[in-house]
Amino acid sequence: MLIGYARVSKSDGSQTTALQRDALIAAGVAADRIYEDHASGRRDDRPGLAACLQALRPDDTLVIWKLDRLGRSLAHLVMLVRDLDALGTGLRVLAGEGAALDTTTPAGRLVFGLFAALAEFERDLIRERTLAGLAAARARGRQGGRRFALTKAQVRLAQAAMASRDTSVAELCRELGVKPVTLYRYVGPDGALRDHGRRVLEGR
Numbered sequence: 001m002l003i004g005y006a007r008v009s010k011s012d013g014s015q016t017t018a019l020q021r022d023a024l025i026a027a028g029v030a031a032d033r034i035y036e037d038h039a040s041g042r043r044d045d046r047p048g049l050a051a052c053l054q055a056l057r058p059d060d061t062l063v064i065w066k067l068d069r070l071g072r073s074l075a076h077l078v079m080l081v082r083d084l085d086a087l088g089t090g091l092r093v094l095a096g097e098g099a100a101l102d103t104t105t106p107a108g109r110l111v112f113g114l115f116a117a118l119a120e121f122e123r124d125l126i127r128e129r130t131l132a133g134l135a136a137a138r139a140r141g142r143q144g145g146r147r148f149a150l151t152k153a154q155v156r157l158a159q160a161a162m163a164s165r166d167t168s169v170a171e172l173c174r175e176l177g178v179k180p181v182t183l184y185r186y187v188g189p190d191g192a193l194r195d196h197g198r199r200v201l202e203g204r
Helices: 018-026 047-055 074-087 106-139 152-162 169-176 180-186 195-201
Strands: 002-008 034-038 061-064 090-093
Touching: 002 018, 002 047, 018 034, 034 047, 074 090, 074 106, 152 169, 152 180, 152 195, 169 180, 180 195
Parallel strands: 002 034, 002 061, 061 090
Antiparallel strands: none
């Protein structure tokens, strides 16, 4: 069975799925088996796509007008097609980049294998650039990641205060400007240093 999916980015009525629906119907998809979304492709909450994927059964084929109607990114697209493959369903693309792609055929699976390789290559490039950026920042004396909530002086103050049984945790947190859960990342109830506190004092 052929199941269709169509999407336009705007829900204000300025865009319609008519062109996509016509193409899907011409490809053999029944009008009542076409699911639609009127939302940006970057959104995770696309009820039409969710319903479409739930409707698919083994040996069905999902038909779309263009690849960019389906996935948020190349990596997301590869993930979706792998899910379809695990279900025993195929994907057919009618136009644009990837036109005539049909993962139910050997040639189509080969092409999509190249897409998957490109997605992995893209992830590796992003990771490599991120690591290089962090290394360059460390070389200039900056550390990547989130800033610590407490300074060295505040950690020392928290150590001394928590070591005293008379200390009110609520009052100490107000003075330091943090929540109790944050305070306890730096010092324990008895004033002992914890991981975040040690890292601040060691300058890491």
